[in-house]
Amino acid sequence: MSSESGPRPGEVRDPRPGDPRDPGPASAPVPARRPLIERIGMAVIAVVLASLFGGVALAAWAGGEVFLAAMGAIGCLMTLWVGAITLFRG
Numbered sequence: 001m002s003s004e005s006g007p008r009p010g011e012v013r014d015p016r017p018g019d020p021r022d023p024g025p026a027s028a029p030v031p032a033r034r035p036l037i038e039r040i041g042m043a044v045i046a047v048v049l050a051s052l053f054g055g056v057a058l059a060a061w062a063g064g065e066v067f068l069a070a071m072g073a074i075g076c077l078m079t080l081w082v083g084a085i086t087l088f089r090g
Contacts, residue, residue, distance in 0.1 A: 033090040034090045036090075039086055039087050039090045040087065042083070042086045042087075043083045043084070043086055043087040045083075046079050046080065046082060046083025046086065047080070047083060049079050050075075050076045050077075050079040050080045050083065051076075053072050053073075053075035053076035053079055054072065054073070054076040055072075056068070056072035056075075057069045057070075057071075057072030057073040057075075057076060058072075060072055
């Protein structure tokens with residue numbers, strides 16, 4: 001008739017700590033860190049892209065485009081930030 005394989009559509013199930021169908025947070029795999037050479041390579045790519053954003057910011061500032069200069073500078077800083085996070089946290 002009815003199997004107890006899982007909740008039916010529209011049914012809300014209250015997962016209890018002892019429920020074998022609830023995987024829980026302890027079963028989540030821990031991600032491995034990237035190899036150092038890969039992290040260095042991605043950080044170098046981030047520096048190249050940040051320099052391009054910085055070049056856009058400088059050219060826009062020299063041309064009087066303040067908003068574009070600000071957006072380029074923000075892009076440069078954000079790219080450097082993500083590159084640093086990639087390098088140090090991996």
